[in-house]
Structure formats: C-alpha cells, structure tokens
Amino acid sequence: MIKKVSVLGAGTMGNGIAHVFAQNNFKVNLVDVSQQQLDKAIDLINKNCARQISKGSISEEIKKQTLENITTFTSLAEGVKDCDLAIEAATENIELKLKIFKQLDEAALSDCILATNTSSISITKIASVTKRSQNVIGMHFMNPVPVMKLVEVINGFNTDKKITAEIIELSKQLGKVPCEVNDYPGFIANRILMPMINEAIYSLYEGVAGVEEIDTIMKLGMAHPMGPLQLADFIGLDVCYSILKVLHEGFGNPKYAACPLLTAMVNGNALGVKTGEGFYKYEKGNKNLIVSKRFIK
Numbered sequence: 298m299i300k301k302v303s304v305l306g307a308g309t310m311g312n313g314i315a316h317v318f319a320q321n322n323f324k325v326n327l328v329d330v331s332q333q334q335l336d337k338a339i340d341l342i343n344k345n346c347a348r349q350i351s352k353g354s355i356s357e358e359i360k361k362q363t364l365e366n367i368t369t370f371t372s373l374a375e376g377v378k379d380c381d382l383a384i385e386a387a388t389e390n391i392e393l394k395l396k397i398f399k400q401l402d403e404a405a406l407s408d409c410i411l412a413t414n415t416s417s418i419s420i421t422k423i424a425s426v427t428k429r430s431q432n433v434i435g436m437h438f439m440n441p442v443p444v445m446k447l448v449e450v451i452n453g454f455n456t457d458k459k460i461t462a463e464i465i466e467l468s469k470q471l472g473k474v475p476c477e478v479n480d481y482p483g484f485i486a487n488r489i490l491m492p493m494i495n496e497a498i499y500s501l502y503e504g505v506a507g508v509e510e511i512d513t514i515m516k517l518g519m520a521h522p523m524g525p526l527q528l529a530d531f532i533g534l535d536v537c538y539s540i541l542k543v544l545h546e547g548f549g550n551p552k553y554a555a556c557p558l559l560t561a562m563v564n565g566n567a568l569g570v571k572t573g574e575g576f577y578k579y580e581k582g583n584k585n586l587i588v589s590k591r592f593i594k
C-alpha cells in the first residue's frame with residue numbers, strides 16, 4: 298500500500314506532482330538539489346491552491362492539509378529513505394537520470410517502487426542501473442499536472458505486472474486517467490505528437506501556409522484546443538527537438554528527422570515561451586497571440 302511518496306526534482310513537473318499527491322492526502326517528500334527551487338515550488342503550490350479555492354474546487358482546509366503534507370529535502374538519501382514510491386522528475390538528461398536511479402536503488406527501501414516522469418528516455422535503460430528492474434516504471438504526467446487528467450503508465454521490459462497494476466490503481470486514486478503503454482521511443486504521447494508538430498513546422502518552412510493559418514486549421518478543423526506551433530512554443534522548441542532526436546535514433550527512420558527550420562530556431566535560441574519568442578512573440582502582461590516578426594510576410 299502506497300502512503301508516502303518522494304518526488305525528485307521540484308521544477309515544473311515535480312511541484313505539480315507533489316501538489317496532486319499531497320492534495321489527495323499522501324505524505325510527500327519533495328527533493329531537489331536546489332533549496333531555491335524547493336522554496337519556489339512551495340510558493341507555487343500555495344498560489345495554485347489559492348486559485349483552486351477561488352474557483353471553488355477545494356476548501357481552505359484542503360489547502361492547509363496539502364501544504365502540511367509536503368516536507369522538503371536537499372538530500373536525496375534523507376528524502377527517500379522511508380517512502381513507498383519515488384517519482385523522479387529531474388531535468389531530462391540521461392546521465393543525470395542514471396545517476397539518480399543508482400542513488401535511489403541504494404537509498405530507498407528494497408520494496409520501494411521507482412518511477413520516472415521522463416518524456417523520452419527509455420524506462421528499461423533507466424531500470425538497468427538498479428538491482429530492481431521489476432520495480433521500475435514510467436509514470437508520465439502531463440503539464441500542468443493538477444489540471445491534466447492523463448498519466449501514461451509505461452512498462453519497462455522487466456516491469457512486474459503487479460507493479461503496473463499498483464501504479465494504475467494509484468493514478469485513479471489521484472483522480473487521473475491512466476493509460477498503459479510499453480517502452481518504445483516516445484511511448485505513445487510524444488510518438489504521435491512530435492511528428493505532428495514537426496509536420497506543422499515543415500508546412501511553414503515550405504511556405505504552404507503561415508503560422509496563424511496552420512494553427513487555426515488544426516484548432517477549428519480538428520478541435521485541438523491549441524495549434525501545433527503554439528503548443529511547440531509552450532513545450533519548448535529545444536524539448537521538441539530532443540524528443541524528435543530520440544525518435545529518429547530509436548527507430549532509425551528518417552521520417553522523424555527534425556525540420557531544418559526547427560533546428561535553426563533551436564540554434565538561434567528562439568525556444569518559445571521560455572525565451573520570449575518562438576513562432577509567436579511573448580510579452581509580459583500581453584495575453585494576445587502575436588506572430589513572431591520573422592514569420593510575417
């Protein structure tokens with residue numbers, strides 16, 4: 298029975314994962330190498346709870362309980378020593394993840410489940426550095442975690458079916474909808490999403506249509522809440538690029554090669570929302586979508 302959860306990494310995803318578990322009355326140890334990130338995460342959880350109160354979705358009491366359920370740590374060994382489940386949501390870097398899983402394997406209880414929120418790194422590869430590959434699984438939450446219902450549950454090559462069943466049940470307890478998939482490049486979400494984004498970028502690159510036209514066609518024609526170019530800006534063009542690279546290398550199929558325009562934008566540091574410009578321009582305080590000058594004829 299999972300009661301105590303450690304979340305490693307207190308960035309965008311880690312703070313959301315900690316929030317959702319704590320709100321559902323799990324004890325949460327939130328671990329990060331940076332005290333500043335931990336402070337920022339608690340502040341953000343506080344603000345997000347206040348927003349939930351203003352929308353009437355939670356009470357003051359639940360907010361208080363959520364914050365009380367979270368303890369922060371800068372030491373991994375301290376933060377994971379008594380948990381039933383550790384979810385790694387640290388920076389997407391294979392060397393870093395392998396290092397963390399080696400440490401986790403040594404510091405966590407022998408029956409602790411080790412999960413990763415990776416978007417693109419092989420679960421089986423991550424599990425291979427532990428002595429418990431049957432207990433290692435992917436738990437891929439979507440951003441923003443408190444809002445998005447999906448959890449992609451990814452079986453590594455050696456993941457025990459009992460562990461999968463436990464993680465599926467746990468995801469339901471959080472009010473999420475789990476979907477079980479197997480560990481192949483991009484899993485399902487990114488295997489389908491990234492080629493669509495890449496194709497949208499190719500369409501722009503080849504001059505088939507402009508930024509607004511491409512996004513409007515996909516929004517109004519396919520009922521997508523956001524067009525693929527705007528979504529790419531939100532995800533970060535560097536992240537899209539590196540996931541395409543995983544698909545390209547993993548399948549050895551040129552259909553996954555990044556569009557030259559995407560490569561140019563990544564090299565030019567036009568990464569989307571995080572750098573203030575991608576396909577659109579993002580200005581503080583301006584909520585209107587403004588197409589980047591580069592793409593206006």
Ligand SMILES: NC(=O)c1ccc[n+]([C@@H]2O[C@H](COP(=O)([O-])OP(=O)(O)OC[C@H]3O[C@@H](n4cnc5c(N)ncnc54)[C@H](O)[C@@H]3O)[C@@H](O)[C@H]2O)c1
Nearest residue numbers: 306307308309310329330334386387388389414415416440
């Ligand atoms: N951002 C998204 O939309 C999204 C969606 C789904 C999955 N993911 C995946 O979630 C993971 C985290 O992504 P993010 O966007 O939250 O990243 P982020 O950069 O916002 O946060 C990463 C955090 O990890 C911390 N960290 C680095 N090394 C650490 C260590 N050794 N121990 C503990 N913490 C450490 C950093 O200090 C930082 O706070 C990645 O694997 C990413 O692929 C991201």
